[in-house]
Amino acid sequence: MTKSATALLSVLVLAAAGVCSAADDGVDAATLARIAQYDKGPTSVDVSRYPKVIQGDYRTFRQKCSVCHTPARPINSDFALPDEWSRYVKRMMHKPGSMIGAVDAKRIYTFLVHDASVRRESLLESKLALLAPADRAEQEAKIAAVRPDYRAP
Numbered sequence: 001m002t003k004s005a006t007a008l009l010s011v012l013v014l015a016a017a018g019v020c021s022a023a024d025d026g027v028d029a030a031t032l033a034r035i036a037q038y039d040k041g042p043t044s045v046d047v048s049r050y051p052k053v054i055q056g057d058y059r060t061f062r063q064k065c066s067v068c069h070t071p072a073r074p075i076n077s078d079f080a081l082p083d084e085w086s087r088y089v090k091r092m093m094h095k096p097g098s099m100i101g102a103v104d105a106k107r108i109y110t111f112l113v114h115d116a117s118v119r120r121e122s123l124l125e126s127k128l129a130l131l132a133p134a135d136r137a138e139q140e141a142k143i144a145a146v147r148p149d150y151r152a153p
């Protein structure tokens, strides 16, 4: 390889690393501290009792949401409402280098909403309780859309 080709290659490698770093850009110190706590938690979810299709969605989640940070970040985060997850999945989709398409995003959202309704039930309930009745009904309908056996508390 020529010298300039080597130089070009190292520039490309550095660029690729930059594109997909967990560069916590534009996030304040309090958020960074909160995120650091999430990252220290468990990196996987026991999905053995989840429906098969949700287990498939979990595989997509693990593959796509562990590129820049480990899956511990979403697994231990404070998000639980469907609208919180759709906002964050979109935010992550739009990060440079994320490579998350619409079909994957839908699967990931479905997993996260299902998972929150099972594993983070009390967090979810406390968030639902703070909503105005119409907003609450809307979030409950979105949970039921991914989890037909969901019964509002």
Ligand code: HEC
Pocket (backbone or CB within 6 Å): 019, 020, 021, 022, 023, 024, 025, 027, 031, 034, 035, 064, 065, 066, 067, 068, 069, 073, 074, 077, 078, 079, 088, 089, 092, 093, 095, 096, 097, 098, 099, 100, 108
């Ligand atoms: C291209 C890199 C990249 C990918 C892929 C990625 N993330 Fe992130 N994620 C980040 C960065 C950078 C931050 C910290 C700054 C921020 O919140 O924007 C972050 C932060 C987070 C947070 C913490 C936000 C907070 O404020 O509490 C959650 C939750 C999260 N990601 C979930 C996900 C999920 C779910 C996926 C898969 C859909 C995903 N991430 C994929 C880069 C990525």
